[in-house]
Amino acid sequence: MKTNRSILRLWLLGCLPFSIAASDVYAWQPPGGRGPGRGMPRDENRQKPAPTEEEKKQSTAPKPEPQWLAIVGGDIHTVSREVIRRGTILIEDGKIKAIGKDIEIPDKAKRIDATGKWITPGFIALNMSSVGVAGGGDGKLSDEFNPFDRNIQFSLSVGITSGAVQVRAGGPGRGRRGAEAVPAMVRPNDEFYEVTERFPGFDPDASELENSAPELERRAFGELVQLCPCCSLPILPTEPITPTPPSPIVPQKSSVIKMSFGQLEGMLVKEVAFLDLTPGALTGASNQLAWRDQIQKAKQYLKDQAAHEQATREGKKENPPRKPVSDEIISLVKKEIALRIPASRVSEMRELTQLSRELDYRMVIKGGLEGWVIPKDLAEANVGLTITPRVRREPRFGEEDRSGSWIELPRVLESSGIPFAVEPLEGAVSMVGLAGRDLMSLPLEAAFAVRGGASEAKALASITLVPATMLGLGDRIGSLDVGRDADLLILNGNPLDYRTYVETAIVNGRPRYQRDQDFVLPVYDRK
Amino acid sequence: MKRPFSPFKSAWLLLPVISFFAESSLLGKETIAIRNATIHTLTAPAPLENATVLIEDGKIKEVGKEVAIPIDAKLLDGTNKHVTPGFVSVFYPLTLQRESTSEETRTVVVGGRTFTLGGRAPSTRGPLQKVSELVREDAIDWRPLLRSGITTAHVVAPGYAYTAVVAPANFSEENPSQLKVVKKDGFLAATITNNERSLDLLRTSLRPASSSRGSRGPAGTGGPTAPSGSSNQSGASSSQTGGPTPPPELSEEQKLWAEVREGTKPLVINCNNAATILHVESILKEFPKVKVHWIVNGSDVYSARSSIRKENSTVLLSPRIDLIPNSRLRINVPALAASEKIPFAISLGQRPTDLSDSQVSPTFAMSILIKTGLTEYDALSAVTAVPAKLLGMEKSLGSIAPGLQADLLLFDGPPFDVATEIETLLLEGKVVYEN
Known part of the structure; x- marks a missing residue:
């Protein structure tokens, strides 16, 4: 026993230097990790939580003192206006209070020195998945947020401060989700709906085999056997074929979520980002007919509802009008959201633009590879492209001069005044596979638009203000201006340069990512 | 003053002593005194050196430096030894025997439509499992627990349960797993994650019963069934005019939740990620009185610590050094909690590996926490006095003071030296374990 103990003591003594820090230092640092005096002062929220407690108390107090943060000395790329050299941004309670050159900073404001740094709005990704949301989208969305998701930090590390996160994958429903999704209201790309609408007499529940009476029958081994009407051979009994209705197709759903790492409040910006349709959902005469019908119904519903509200205000009692279409279509007609549909061929895009002009809704075409062929049509229809x-894409045979992709698409779009947003090749954060395909290459993807002839300002707008406008949130995010949300980045250079790192990402007025402390990207200074 | 030795007289003198001995042995009264020991009373920050603790009838009778030891007391020499209260496992997970409830669902297709039959609706929760009613009498093998110094366990069943405090009963090597429920009425405990289903458990249960009664329909009172907006006013006016509405019939479960809502009893929340802490705290903004005991990972506490309301929360940590999430940095979360004044307790026995037979030193894990910044007093009270207070049993457990139950550990050295062992363990004044 004695020897055992002494061995244990020795072993522990040996272990202590490795696992144990000084008595009042709680975090043990690996050699070469973060050094003292590197980078900017740490965000108050993560280093010492005491101020947040005070802030909570202040918020309950009758006259709360606002939280100020001043970013001083950086070159401010506002996107919506001109660049402000060596300017100041004053943030009050998560919103931009003032922006410009000579701005009085309250004494109590925290200051971040950004001399020599670039300041841009936070980037907005239109196509994200598996970032910040834990579950499968079965329940209430805001209950499934995970503000501590590592992918949020990854997104912030490249500057993405908000985005349309896919919270429900599209496609046919399965299991409970499918059962729940049996549409009380028909959806535009619901095959089942289309079949019944197009053929009113068709009842998919009834078996056609049962209805057709057998013309000939004979007894074989005491059993009734049907005979083939043409060759009189017996038809062997098989399992009855019943046409099962196709499972309802659940449209993809994405929500606008802010990457406020570590904070739940303010994370959900907009529950529905787009009305997403599958490629080809609006091609073909019958599909377009059904779509027109849906839009008309939605418009009629809005009128009926306005009349109903008027009537109730006057004191009449009426039943409210029944919703004929899904909520998404109604908010599309209200222009609260835009329609997003993938299309790349000229003919498809022409049809879509005609429809959108005719039916009057906002539309975003995803892909749009051949957009350089028809810039006029796109500009007139006022659609956006992602x-x-x-x-x-290779051009089609015989149409080499007016099909396929062209590297100068961004230049053509810019010169025609068509707003375009840039998306990376993949919407997820991926640490495997080909580097540069995933969400973490968003600013570099925008740099490729510069390579294709777009100006740097437009390329920056294509990942900030343009996507914000497509989401209908241009008055909140995507640019730096008084009254906007304080979502901004402090970068050590041009965001479209591969050498540039995001130093600090500020979401809702609080630093949520700091390069020198969050261990996402390498920490060193370039010479 | 010398007198001749008189055997008669001395015999007379001895007689009451003998009779007392006989009586006490018949009634099971046993007096034990631990002498010359360093006693960690936990009623004061510093331990008592060279002190004596006197145990009579299963309870501590006296503790101090000058304690008169009765002549019949069984003596335990405590020279160079340390006495601490028995440890309280503030979260001891135990799966109960479930009643056979049919939770399976069947899927039936009728006319091309899919229906799900049986089972529970997806939004409802399981039945409340009462530990005091469902726990088997031999559910816990006490030997590894006692080896680790745990003399009392707060049993929390997974899922949704009403906890209870248990302790060993009639412990001996032949009867190692008998338990008795020391405290039947524990706390409501729920496992909660960040999804709608489990957060709704909190939301619906915390809401006062009157509003849920209104929404469910059967309003037994004769009062007007007005919509919720005007119900408050009408209810108030009817009570003022003298039509006393009978108080709504609360189910037992609703009463328990009402206690939680009023803050008279805490809610034990077992949450498996840091996001859940934020979700729960944002729900609890509506219910500021609710007290919460968090069963959490240290690293989750580290992430979400700025959101934990310090005045109404206690974190139940496991005794280990954690990693700061997504990094290689290590963090002593109990020491951090102590310095940031987040109330905490350390839950021993949470994992079976903590109790494994090979564990030579029961306080090994704790001693690492002490070496990296936790004070010895904080550490010891986090496994004794603090849990006893959390469980509302500070009058019988958790410290060494007259009148308290004599669950004591006698260590053969400083209790948080890495090579110290428990030499003797007393359960209610009886020596049940000797190394």
Whole structure:
């Protein structure tokens, strides 16, 4: 026993230097980790939580003192206006209070020195998945947020401060989700709906085999056997074929979520980002007919509802009008959200733009590879494009001059005044596979738009203000201006340069990512 | 003053002593005194050196430096030894025997439509499992627990349960797993994650019963069944005018939740990630009185610590050094909690590996926490006095003071030296374990 103990003591003594820090230092640092005096002062929220407690008390107090943060000395790329050299941004309670050159900073404001740094709005990704949301989208979305998701930090590390996160994958429903999704209201790309609408007499529940009476029958081994009407051979009994209705197709759903790492409040910006349709959902005469019908119904519903509200205000008692279409279509007609549909061929895009002009809704075409062929049509219809400049497609045979992808698509779009947003090749954060395909290459994807002839300002707008406008949130995010949300980045250079790192990402007025402390990207200074 | 030795007289003198001995042995009264020991009373920050603790009838009778030891007391020499209260496992997970409830669902297709039959609706929760009713009498093998110094366990069943405090009963090597429920009425405990289903358990249960009664329909009172907006006013006016509405019939479960809502009893929340802490705290903004005992990972506490309301929360940590999430940095979360004044307790026995037979030193894990910044007093009270207070049993457990139950550990050295062992363990004044 004695020897055992002494061995244990010795072993522990040996272990202590490795596992144990000084008595009042709680975090043990590996050699070469973070050094003292590197980078900027740490965000108050993560280093010492005491101020947040005070802040909570202040918020309950009758006259709360606002939280100020001042970013001083950086070159401010506002996107919506001109660049302010060596300017100051004053943030009050998560919103931009003042922006410009000579701004009085309250004494109590925290200061971040950004001399020599770039300041841009936070980037917005239109196509994200598996970032910040834990579950499968079965329940209430805001209950499934995970503000401590590592992917949020990854997104912040490249500057993405908000985005349309896919919270429900599209496709046919399965299991409980499918059962729940049996549409009380028909959806535009619901095959089942289309079949019954197009053929009113068709009842998919009834078996056609049962209805057709057998013309000939004979007894074989005491059993009734049907005979083939043409060759009189017996038809062997098989399992009855019943046409099962196709499972309802659940449209993909994405929500606008802010990457406020570590904070739940303010994370959900908009529950529905787009009305997403599958490629080809609006091609073909019958599909378009059904779509027109849906839009008309939605418009009629809005009118009926306005009349109903008027009537109730006057004191009449009426039943409210029944919703004929899904909520998404109604908010599309209200122009609260835009329609997003993938299309790349000229003919498809022409049809879509005609429909959108005729039915009057906002539309975003995803892909749009051949957009350089018809810039006029696109500009007149006032549609937006989300492009991925690195995607290539071979032209069709015989149409080499007016099909396929062209690297100068961004230049053509810019010169025609068509707003375009840039998306990376993949919407997820991926640590495997090909580097540069995933969400973490968003600013570099925008740099490829510059390679294709777009100006740097437009390329920066294509990942900030343009996507914000497509989401209908242009008055909140995507640019730096008084009254906007304080979502901004402090970068050590041009965001479109591969050498540039995001030093600090500020979401809702609080630093949520700091390069020198969050161990996402390498920490060193370039010479 | 010398007198001749008189055997008669001395015999007379001895007689009452003998009779007392006989009586006490018949009634099971046993007096034990631990002498010359360093006693960690936990009623004061510093331990008592060279002190004596006197145990009579299963309870501590006296503790101090000058304690008169009765002549019949059984003596335990405590020279160079340390006495601490028995440890309280503030979270001891135990799966109960479930009643056979049919939770399986069947899927039936009728006319091309899919129906799900049986089972529970997806939004409802399981039945409340009462530990005091469902726990088997031999559910816990006490030997590894006692080896680790745990003399009392707060049993929390997984899922949704009403906890209870148990202790060994009639412990001996032949009867190692008998338990008795020391405290039947524990706390409501729920496992909660960040999804709608489990957060709704909190939301619906915490809401006052009157509003849920209104929404469910059967309003037994004769009062007007007005919509919720005007119900408050009408209810108030009817009570003022003298039509006393009978108080709504609360189910037992609703009463328990009402206690939680009023803050008279805490809610034990077992949450498996840091996000859940934020979700729960944002729900609890509506219910500021609710007290919560968090069963959490240290690293989750580290992430979400700025969101934990310090005044109404206690974190139940496991005794280990954690990693700061997504990094290689190590963090002593109990020491951090102590310095940031987040109330905490250390839950021993949470994992079976903590109790494994090979564990030579029961306080090994704790001693690492002490070496990296936790004070010895904080550490010891985090496994004794603090849990006893959390469980509302500070009058019988958790410290060494007259009148308290004599669950004592006698260590053969400083209790948090890495090579110290438990030499003797007393359960209610009886020596049940000797190394």
